[in-house]
Amino acid sequence: MDDYVVEVCKLENKFARLEIHHVIRDNNVGSDILSKLGSTQAQVSAGVFVQELHHPSIKTTEPPTADPAPADASREVMMLDVDWRVDIINYILNEKLPTDKTEAVRIAGRSKGYVLVGRKLYKRGPHLVVLMKCIPREEGQALC
Template sequence: MVYGDSTLVINHLNKDWSCSSKKIDAYCAEIRKLEGKFYGIEYHHVVRDQNQPADQLSKIGSSHTAVPSGVSVQDLLVPSIKEEKEVEEVPPTEQLVLAVPSPVTDWREQFIKYLTNSEVPTDKTDTERLIHRSKHYVLVDGNLMRKSAKEWVL
C-alpha cells in the first residue's frame, strides 16, 4: 500500500490521468520499474489535513524554520531521474536540416544587466518575469548573490 498526499501523482500512478509532461512521465516510468519487485501494489490518496506528519514536514520545509531533532533532511540538488530524449527517425528520402542554436548565455547575465543599468528583454512576459525574480538577487562587488527570506545575502 502506497499513500501519498499529491492528487496529481496518485492519479498518474493509478492511470486515472495520463502523464502530461515528459518529467512526470519519466518519474512514472521509474516507479513502474519498481512495481515489478512487489506482489501487488495499490496507490491511495491521503488528504494532507489527515496526514499530520507530512503536513508538519511540508510546513517546516516551506517556512525555512529549524529542523527538529530526529528529522533528517537531504537537499536534492539534481533530479533523481534522467529524462529520456526522444529520437525521431527520419525516412531516408527526406533531408535533415539542423538548426544551430545561438550560443548559450549565462542565466545570470540578464539579472546583472537589469540590476546595473535597468536593461530588460524585449518580450513583455520575459520583462515581467525578470523584474519579479530579480527582487531575490543583489550585486556584491559585481557578483550576483541571492538574498534569503530575511534579506541576508547567501
C-alpha cells in the first residue's frame, strides 16, 4: 500500500487540487460488493467486465535484504508459549490490565472487538452479526 501512496505523491503536483476522503466500510457499498464477488468467486452479471490483475499496477520498491552480519553466538532467542487471549479475557472479566502502560492501552482498545460467551472468547465481525471463535495458536496451526 505504501508504494501506491508514493505514486500518488509523485502525481500530486500535476493537479490543481487533490482530495482524499476516507469512506467507512459500512458506507462503501460498491467496494463491499466487489470484495464479496472476489472472495466468493461468484458469477458476475452479464454486461459486467472483469479484469484480473496478477501483478501490481505499479513498480514496487525492492524488499529489504537480510542483514549480512554474522549472528552473535552469545545471543539466544527464547520462544514463550503465551496464550494471546489471556490479557483480553482478564480485562473483559475483571477489568485487569497489564502493568506496562502501552500494553494496557493496547489491550483496552483491542478488547472492544471481543466478547465472552460462557468462558470462550469470540471476535465480533464487522457488522456485529458474526462471532468468530478465538483459539490458541497451536490449535490453529493444527488446522493447517
